[in-house]
Amino acid sequence: AAAAAVGGGGGEAVPEDSHLIQGILSGILAPYWESTPTAEAAISALEARFPEALIGIDHLAFRTFGLEGLGISSVAYLFTDFDYTRRDALTFPAKKLRACWYAPPDPELPRVFISEIKVEELSSAAQAVVRKYAGPPAAAALLGKYGLTSALLGVTPWCPPSLEDYETLARESEYAAWVLVNGYALNHTTIAVHRLRGLEGGIERLNAFLQEQGFTFNEAGGLTKVSPDGLLLQSSTVADRVSACFAGGETRLVPGAYIEFAERLVLPEFSHLKPDEVEERHRRDGFETASADRIFESTTLAAKPDTV
Numbered sequence: 001a002a003a004a005a006v007g008g009g010g011g012e013a014v015p016e017d018s019h020l021i022q023g024i025l026s027g028i029l030a031p032y033w034e035s036t037p038t039a040e041a042a043i044s045a046l047e048a049r050f051p052e053a054l055i056g057i058d059h060l061a062f063r064t065f066g067l068e069g070l071g072i073s074s075v076a077y078l079f080t081d082f083d084y085t086r087r088d089a090l091t092f093p094a095k096k097l098r099a100c101w102y103a104p105p106d107p108e109l110p111r112v113f114i115s116e117i118k119v120e121e122l123s124s125a126a127q128a129v130v131r132k133y134a135g136p137p138a139a140a141a142l143l144g145k146y147g148l149t150s151a152l153l154g155v156t157p158w159c160p161p162s163l164e165d166y167e168t169l170a171r172e173s174e175y176a177a178w179v180l181v182n183g184y185a186l187n188h189t190t191i192a193v194h195r196l197r198g199l200e201g202g203i204e205r206l207n208a209f210l211q212e213q214g215f216t217f218n219e220a221g222g223l224t225k226v227s228p229d230g231l232l233l234q235s236s237t238v239a240d241r242v243s244a245c246f247a248g249g250e251t252r253l254v255p256g257a258y259i260e261f262a263e264r265l266v267l268p269e270f271s272h273l274k275p276d277e278v279e280e281r282h283r284r285d286g287f288e289t290a291s292a293d294r295i296f297e298s299t300t301l302a303a304k305p306d307t308v
């Protein structure tokens, strides 16, 4: 499917020096399209509705355990190696999370949002579960080093957990439980709504279109999350539930990945530009903590049986 494309917007050719990172990202996306039917279906619906549009990815997001060797840096190195720039740090005290986003070296590549759970702030029972699968520091460093390789292969770097351990984590942090069963799998991909040629009415119209098609959105904090400056608008589906195999041979449906939509409006200083003069750099960049806080709940909502 065209959904395999990683591409940014604009429809320009992919620069030569992006070839390898584009290939790696396509590889990381492959298991995501495979295990997230809602994402694949949303892309298909958009392609059918906007046949002339080149569907671009605004950002990709990963989740990690914030332990030495396994945290944000165990994903970030791939991007900084390919000239991404580390940008703002965001914190989510109630969820015990921190995150950082990385800007691409050219607008054809997606931004990257990487978060980690502050393991040392969890209860001792939950910490013991995380440390059991991460192993002692040297082992954890090895798992972290090959974390993205495991993402390419569609496996977790650690052994399948026991159902009991999974439930211990899930009771305390849905995020931690998500990382335990999903590992370095892509958490979500985000469609750049502002690049959808032919869309009138922006993200609100897009949400309505997808809701009419039967897609279920994360309505925590409202259907569309709007930044205080009014220039970054985001929405997301409730995560798909995926079948996870546990150490004792049990299988359960657990929250997997989801798809997000982001519309970046033109910054006031560039409002004089004609629509065809507007480039990605003229639009609101970055992320918004309050919105992100609710977008994290796209997987939490999938953990509730009544949303199946």
Ligand code: OOG
Pocket: 061, 062, 063, 113, 115, 187, 234, 260, 287, 288, 291, 292, 293, 295, 296, 297, 298
């Ligand atoms: C990340 C949630 C935040 C955004 O764009 O602000 C986010 C996650 O669920 O891991 O995606």
Ligand code: NI
Pocket: 059, 061, 113, 188, 190, 260, 295
């Ligand atoms: Ni996101």
